[in-house]
Amino acid sequence: MKAIIYRDNGGPDVLDLLDREVPAPGPGEVRVRVAVSGVNPTDWKTRSGATNPKVHPEIIPHLDGAGVIDAVGAGVDESRVGQRVWLFLAGAGLPAGTAAEYTVVPADRAVPLPGEASFELGAALGVPALTAHRALTVAEDGPSRLAPGALDGKVVLAAGGAGAVGHAAIQLARWAGATVITTISGPEKARLATAAGAHHVINYREGDPVAEIRAIAPDGVDIIAEVALGANLALDLAVLRTRGTIATYANDGARRVELDVRQNMTLNTRFQFMVLYTVGDKALAAGAQDVAAAVADGALPVGEEHGLPLVRFPLARTADAHRAVESGAVGKVLVDVS
Incomplete structure (x- = not known):
């Protein structure tokens, strides 16, 4: 799979587009084929080393995204395969986030996305909505x-x-x-x-x-x-x-x-x-459930006409997406993965 990788903290130039093995979901996890990855200020701050020291040899960035579950691990209902989902805190404390064609997350961090809701909307939820x-x-x-x-x-x-x-x-x-x-x-x-x-x-x-x-x-x-x-x-x-x-x-x-x-x-x-990162599982679960209900009600639309312009980059230009967020781009910066 194609993935954005960084091995050292630093500016956007530390991000490289490389080939990596498709990950397998473990117990309680799902694998998602990522369609759109969302970029937040915390992503570039983590990459730069401004918030926490890097602890993994290499990291795939980004906490938020949206896509389709294509495999599940032990203990996860197999009927979730094929489900459209939005992701939150995908790479929190882990080496792999959503800036890749596939990512693996705990099943409860992949929230069902209604059919009428776009992947762009799904990738814009996560950190901001929670x-x-x-x-x-x-x-x-x-x-x-x-x-x-x-x-x-x-x-x-x-x-x-x-x-x-x-x-x-x-x-x-x-x-x-x-x-x-x-x-x-x-x-x-x-x-x-x-x-x-x-x-x-x-x-x-x-x-x-x-x-x-x-x-x-x-x-x-x-x-x-x-x-x-x-x-x-x-x-x-x-x-x-x-x-x-x-x-x-x-x-x-x-x-x-x-x-x-x-x-x-x-x-x-x-x-x-x-x-x-430290709000606790109870608050995260409540937030995910309520945000999902608001999405189902059509209450969280995105796009210029709804007050949140979408600024989009292909996966190969993820470094430019980080630069846009760092420079204060108005709207939501997204990376189109697939």
């Missing part, structure tokens, strides 16, 4: 699962609504019944966030965004899905309701975070920091 799900289900006064009506009466602020996680947070929150506000940095991103389904889109670089958000939510925002905690903390605390939750999955811009303890005591602020 991160967004976690952000929306950690509030003290909120639900632990998402479904239509679960967030009725709640106000959600999705920071950076034109990003992949922000896009998924908008769609999932709206599907679950929340009033959805998002902040963006310019008119083009505003157009994308509106297409994603945000009820209110606010340019944080203009006017008085705090006053605009408070006009929409006089009692404050219930849940904030935050991508840049250091840069946005002052705004977040100015619009958060008492006992509200700031769920942060990134700190874009890397601005230092300093907390006024008394202010947060008075607000009874809940901060939830998150990364999928």
Whole structure:
């Protein structure tokens, strides 16, 4: 099979297209013929060595993807052969992810993909959708699962609504019944966030965004899905309701975070920091089930017309796909494998 390999940490140039043996699924595993592989910021950070040291002699990158199960290991229902699936955390802690014609994953990380849902959609789920799900289900006064009506009466602020996680947070929150506000940095991103389904889109670089958000939510925002905690903390605390939750999955811009303890005591602020690698099996299973239900309801479409442009590369140009993600490409970067 054709696979993207790297043996040393470094820039995109360490990625090579090589031939490798087709892997065999072990007990509890499935083998998937990959159609589309999704690229996330964590993929290039892992490749570069910025997050964790490399522990395997060679690595096939990428956590997310979509394709068709073509073989199963012992203990897995054989009727799953031929099933269309989307994959999450495929290469987490393992030497082989989805940047290859075939990959092997634990059976529960291959989630059925409805026939009407494209492989492009499947490959765009994974990290963004599961991160967004976690952000929306950690509030003290909120639900632990998402479904239509679960967030009725709640106000959600999705920071950076034109990003992949922000896009998924908008769609999932709206599907679950929340009033959805998002902040963006310019008119083009505003157009994308509106297409994603945000009820209110606010340019944080203009006017008085705090006053605009408070006009929409006089009692404050219930849940904030935050991508840049250091840069946005002052705004977040100015619009958060008492006992509200700031769920942060990134700190874009890397601005230092300093907390006024008394202010947060008075607000009874809940901060939830998150990364999928350590969120736990229970949260991952719940997220996968709820995201699958949202996909079945048609609630998570992708593409320019739905607020998430698709930026595509062939497998041989995976290094360019990494460069696109590193440089902040707007939309979802995908690699066409087969």
